[in-house]
Amino acid sequence: xxxxxxxxxxxxxxxxxxxxxxxxxxxxxxxxxxxxxxxxxxxxxxxxxxxxxxxxxxxxxxxxxxxxxxxxxxxxxxxxxxxxxxxxxxxxxxxxxxxxxxxxxxxxxxxxxxxxxxxxxxxxxxxxxxxxxxxxxxxxxxxxxxxxxxxxxxxxxxxxxxxxxxxxxxxxxxxxxxxxxxxxxxxxxxxxxxxxxxxxxxxxxxxxxxxxxxxxxxxxxxxxxxxxxxxxxxxxxxxxxxxxxxxxxxxxxxxxxxxxxxxxxxxxxxxxxxxxxxxxxxxxxxxxxxxxxxxxxxxxxxxxxxxxxxxxxxxxxxxxxxxxxxxxxxxxxxxxxxxxxxxxxx
Amino acid sequence: xxxxxxxxxxxxxxxxxxxxxxxxxxxxxxxxxxxxxxxxxxxxxxxxxxxxxxxxxxxxxxxxxxxxxxxxxxxxxxxxxxxxxxxxxxxxxxxxxxxxxxxxxxxxxxxxxxxxxxxxxxxxxxxxxxxxxxxxxxxxxxxxxxxxxxxxxxxxxxxxxxxxxxxxxxxxxxxxxxxxxxxxxxxxxxxxxxxxxxxxxxxxxxxxxxxxxxxxxxxxxxxxxxxxxxxxxxxxxxxxxxxxxxxxxxxxxxxxxxxxxxxxxxxxxxxxxxxxxxxxxxxxxxxxxxxxx
Numbered sequence: 096x097x098x099x100x101x102x103x104x105x106x107x108x109x110x111x112x113x114x115x116x117x118x119x120x121x122x123x124x125x126x127x128x129x130x131x132x133x134x135x136x137x138x139x140x141x142x143x144x145x146x147x148x149x150x151x152x153x154x155x156x157x158x159x160x161x162x163x164x165x166x167x168x169x170x171x172x173x174x175x176x177x178x179x180x181x182x183x184x185x186x187x188x189x190x191x192x193x194x195x196x197x198x199x200x201x202x203x204x205x206x207x208x209x210x211x212x213x214x215x216x217x218x219x220x221x222x223x224x225x226x227x228x229x230x231x232x233x234x235x236x237x238x239x240x241x242x243x244x245x246x247x248x249x250x251x252x253x254x255x256x257x258x259x260x261x262x263x264x265x266x267x268x269x270x271x272x273x274x275x276x277x278x279x280x281x282x283x284x285x286x287x288x289x290x291x292x293x294x295x296x297x298x299x300x301x302x303x304x305x306x307x308x309x310x311x312x313x314x315x316x317x318x319x320x321x322x323x324x325x326x327x328x329x330x331x332x333x334x335x336x337x338x339x340x341x342x343x344x345x346x347x348x349x350x351x352x353x354x355x356x357x358x359x360x361x362x363x364x365x366x367x368x369x370x371x372x373x374x375x376x377x378x379x380x381x382x383x384x385x386x387x388x389x390x391x392x393x394x395x396x397x398x399x400x401x402x403x404x405x406x407x408x409x410x411x412x413x414x415x416x417x418x419x420x421x422x423x424x425x426x427x428x429x430x431x432x433x434x435x436x437x438x439x440x441x
Numbered sequence: 442x443x444x445x446x447x448x449x450x451x452x453x454x455x456x457x458x459x460x461x462x463x464x465x466x467x468x469x470x471x472x473x474x475x476x477x478x479x480x481x482x483x484x485x486x487x488x489x490x491x492x493x494x495x496x497x498x499x500x501x502x503x504x505x506x507x508x509x510x511x512x513x514x515x516x517x518x519x520x521x522x523x524x525x526x527x528x529x530x531x532x533x534x535x536x537x538x539x540x541x542x543x544x545x546x547x548x549x550x551x552x553x554x555x556x557x558x559x560x561x562x563x564x565x566x567x568x569x570x571x572x573x574x575x576x577x578x579x580x581x582x583x584x585x586x587x588x589x590x591x592x593x594x595x596x597x598x599x600x601x602x603x604x605x606x607x608x609x610x611x612x613x614x615x616x617x618x619x620x621x622x623x624x625x626x627x628x629x630x631x632x633x634x635x636x637x638x639x640x641x642x643x644x645x646x647x648x649x650x651x652x653x654x655x656x657x658x659x660x661x662x663x664x665x666x667x668x669x670x671x672x673x674x675x676x677x678x679x680x681x682x683x684x685x686x687x688x689x690x691x692x693x694x695x696x697x698x699x700x701x702x703x704x705x706x707x708x709x710x711x712x713x714x715x716x717x718x719x720x721x722x723x724x725x726x727x728x729x730x731x732x733x734x
Contacts, residue, residue, distance in 0.1 A: 160496075161699040167497050185495055256599070262685050264700070303602045303684035315579045317601055424494035431701040436514050438688050 202374025262304035496702025506709035537619035602684030626660025
């Protein structure tokens with residue numbers, strides 16, 4: 096008879112496994128940062144670690160919805176998250192964020208007033224703006240000779256099979272609502288039914304859906320037009336000015352990505368230190384150098400070069416029509432179903 | 442067929458081994474329980490739940506998710522996914538069989554080297570290999586460049602972000618899973634049996650269809666099992682090479698968990714999907730046993 100190793104061995108094995116996985120960290124010696132991909136320069140993260148000795152674990156997501164899903168699933172205790180404004184609104188309403196301690200964030204005075212007390216955080220208690228941008232049209236002017244001024248031009252028949260759009264159901268529906276003249280947060284069965292035939296027509300002409308890096312297909316020459324994040328467009332323009340950025344005349348979605356500390360954060364002190372660091376003008380400028388979104392930090396904007404400030408995708412000229420997203424709640428599922436159905440109908 | 446039936450009783454002699462057998466099986470059983478049974482039970486529970494407006498799972502019983510699974514939208518997506526996977530499987534058998542056969546018929550050092558060549562791609566990440574295909578197929582990519590340089594075409598072909606690109610990606614990803622099991626069967630095949638078929642008057646086609654195919658069928662069947670089911674659920678290739686234009690069932694399930702934040706509905710899709718395959722497998726298994734008996 097072979098002796099059984101018994102449950103004691105298994106318990107021991109599990110204990111060893113548990114030890115290996117347990118967080119071997121002292122409080123406030125590291126930060127679990129959960130943020131968009133392609134949004135933090137490595138130099139900025141390393142600069143902070145060098146100065147403070149605090150290590151940053153940068154985990155990325157590709158959509159606000161994905162961020163929310165993983166945050167709520169609760170696998171990791173994140174210390175800092177970077178939701179877009181309308182997701183931040185949902186988190187605040189559900190009491191999932193910790194209030195910020197502004198005594199530790201003197202640099203908040205650098206933020207331009209139009210980026211404070213916005214609809215998602217009217218009392219400015221929970222969030223700090225990181226970068227802002229718009230969703231607009233990119234045109235490869237070497238390949239597209241006719242003028243493109245709005246969404247109707249972009250999605251016209253003559254551009255069929257030459258368009259990339261962000262793979263984001265709500266952005267697509269918003270474009271249709273703008274063309275139909277409906278407010279972009281009025282998502283209801285009637286407005287979606289009106290948007291449906293228009294979207295069905297547009298979606299037959301779209302070649303590629305890509306939220307992570309829509310600029311790649313434009314650079315590769317696989318498509319000639321795009322409906323993309325302003326920051327992506329700004330990088331394209333900086334690479335080659337043949338990529339023009341157009342704020343659609345029907346209106347455009349403007350968003351602010353914010354930094355916030357979720358409930359359950361273990362390193363609140365360290366998170367505040369990192370936020371204070373991000374508010375410094377020279378740090379914020381370094382972020383703009385690599386990721387040319389619209390910088391809400393007024394003191395940092397003063398450090399930018401005239402070329403950076405004249406990038407039309409970062410700082411759209413004139414006075415275009417912008418709207419911001421609000422948290423949708425239940426009706427959000429209708430958008431997803433509509434777009435899945437339409438993609439499927441091709 | 443007789444050989445199969447004859448080996449069947451041999452299994453029963455192992456039944457007495459009891460404790461030792463269970464001990465040897467314990468790691469596998471533990472693995473299966475932890476990473477297959479427990480997650481599947483979780484999925485089953487989720488699939489009868491509801492969600493709140495943030496997308497958190499609310500533990501309140503509902504049939505609604507299952508009602509939605511059988512909506513024509515999702516049935517059509519499932520049908521399309523099966524179509525893509527079937528096409529991929531057929532192409533993999535057509536391409537993989539001759540390769541596996543050829544390798545199996547080689548002499549020793551060459552045979553091992555050829556096998557190594559089949560496996561080398563696994564040393565690189567799957568995503569990196571998919572990105573390499575993007576570099577090949579894009580309109581200013583390697584393939585178009587080569588064809589234009591050699592004068593075969595004048596304007597670049599539109600290859601990337603098409604259904605063709607998806608099928609190329611799928612066949613590429615799953616081909617080794619077809620070659621290796623067929624190789625395993627083909628290598629064991631006794632050449633004397635093929636010669637005997639010839640001696641008895643079978644032509645090459647008849648020898649192939651009546652002798653070689655039945656004898657290597659276990660390898661083909663294993664290859665089909667290894668790739669057909671994963672190919673149905675694949676979502677990365679459709680996103681990266683197909684431009685996310687046409688959803689397959691894998692994309693839809695992934696979207697429910699992340700973009701749409703509707704884990705209960707995603708779970709219901711997953712459960713139905715899994716049940717379907719268990720059922721298909723059980724039926725295939727029963728038919729095989731019936732044929733063997």
